[in-house]
Amino acid sequence: MRTWMPTAAGLTVLAGAPILLLATGHTRIITSADEEAAAVPLAAVVVPCLVGLILIRLVPPSLPVMAIAGDDVTRRQARGLAGVALLFTALAIAVRALPGGSDLYPLVKVLVLLGGGWLVLRSARGRSPARAHRERVPRLWYRLGPVPAVLAWGYLYFYSPLAGGGEDVSGYADWDRVELALTMLFVFFTASVLEEWFYRVALQTRLEALWGRWPAITAAALLFVLMHAYRLVDEPSVVVALGTITSTGxxxxxxxxxxxxxRNMWAIFVVHGAANALALIPLFV
Incomplete structure (x- = not known):
């Protein structure tokens, strides 16, 4: 199957969003749907991820790549998971448009992504393609390979001059610390862990086994971006759409x-969790 054209188109969308923001003078973007969230510099979002991508590629220079094997079970799983992703996008938009929908949204996410993903994988049982690939990745690089990219990304995103003095967390200053800690823990499991398990560990893995690395990464990224389209319910504008594509993409x-x-799922849990909550840690110090 020819995938280079849709992959190129998808990467153009993901790369074009920050370029359009910069070209139109929008140098700060909102990266969260939380009411307390403040805008962050565009460079603090884009540059750390670019540096992270480069370090992932270079540390080490060579690693085994997942073999492409398009069996029927993998195809059924991939189609089912993609269907669940599209269903959740539609439900998320509908739920967030309801009064009090933001409180109902996490429950819908758990039911659809976790429940739907589990049903798809159970109905079309097969060994995850990631297992065979992980067995071929040397243990040293499985454990330590992600470290340089994650640390560089975290420093550049939160603490470097690019961050413009750090993310404004004053909106959370009046929260009770116990309540804030419990909320952060809840968000870690319902957003960081659940979303990464569904979009990367489950969906992207099956797409990689069918299409190869970058077509799968791009397709899963676009579905992940689409999941956040509910942000347009509260503020429908081109700038918000471009900011959402940039930050989530x-x-x-x-x-x-x-x-x-x-193939280290803990690395992606940490990155997603840090993006959601690391800026709030100083409130506890």
Whole structure:
């Protein structure tokens, strides 16, 4: 199957969003749907992910690549998971448009992504293609390979001059610390762990076995971006759409490449969790 054209088109969308923002003078973007979230510099989102992608590629220079084997079970799983992703996108938009929908949204996410993903994989049982690939990745690189990229990304995103003095967390200053900690833990499991398990570990893995690395990373990233289209319910504008594509797309590409190269799910959980909550840690100090 020829995948280079849709892959190129998808990467053009993901790369074109920050370029259009920069060209139109929008140098700060909102990276979260939380009411307390403040805008962050565009460079603090794009540059760390680019550096992360480069380090993932270079550490080490060579690693085994997943073999492409398009069996019927993998095809059925991939189609089913993609269908679940599209269903969740539609439901997320509908739910967030309801009064109090933001409170119902996490429950819908768990039911659809976790429940739907489990049903798809159970109905078309087969060994995950990631297992065979992980067995071929040297243990040293499985454990330590992600470290340089994750640390460089975290420093550049939160603490370097690119961050413009750090993310403004003043909106959370009045929260009770116990409540804030419990909320962060809840978000870690319902967003960081669940989303990475579904979009990278489950969906991207099956697409990689069918199409190869970058077509799969791009397709999973676009579905991940589409999942966040509900942000347009509250503020429908081109700028918000481009900002959403930029912030979620950059995270998805980096997490997707991390998963594809090292098959270390803890690395992608950490990156996603840090993107959601690391800026709030100083509130506890």
């Amino acid at each position: 950059a995270l998805a590409l980096m997490a997707g490449y991390l998963w594809s190269r090292y």
